[in-house]
Amino acid sequence: GAVVSQHPSRVICKSGTSVKIECRSLDFQATTMFWYRQFPKQSLMLMATSNEGSKATYEQGVEKDKFLINHASLTLSTLTVTSAHPEDSSFYICSARGGQNNNYGYTFGSGTRLTVV
């Protein structure tokens, strides 16, 4: 089945530094990747949609200069949280869509717990 690998699973960083999260589709080419954020006991909120080779489309209220998304290939998308602050602490999840064998369904990564101290 379709597998999406997300790294790191958890990261602690100092306030003001940048953190990069990787999302890879391991056995299929992901035409579209999505980045979500989940606060404790809340829903998954879509942050942005990225298509390979083009700029990401950000949801309303998401700062594109703070959350940099790069989808350089059909198997890799990265989310960089720039100049992180404690309020950026959250659970970030990527999702990839693609793969004929996956019926072009959605497959989620295992998530990244970001803690900014």
Next chain:
Amino acid sequence: DQQVKQNSPSLSVQEGRISILNCDYTNSMFDYFLWYKKYPAEGPTFLISISSIKDKNEDGRFTVFLNKSAKHLSLHIVPSQPGDSAVYFCAASWFGNEKLTFGTGTRLTIIP
């Protein structure tokens, strides 16, 4: 504006009985619905989906029912097993829009 709602934040069910999780939506454009299961600190796992041309879809112990006129869907799990204890999210989309809109989740606890 929460377009997909799960009004029960938690549900406890005895092992072996039926678990029924509910989801309501407001956007009439939604025509594809999915259910996901999520453990803490993990990504969601796909369970079952249904398109608006159907009103029922079954896969093993999982059945999803869709009532378009009421803008309501439900997930039935029978028989419930301890491993079913998790948070369940419903999600919705429509043809031509790849984005998924998630509900707020229901924490299901199966009591042995």
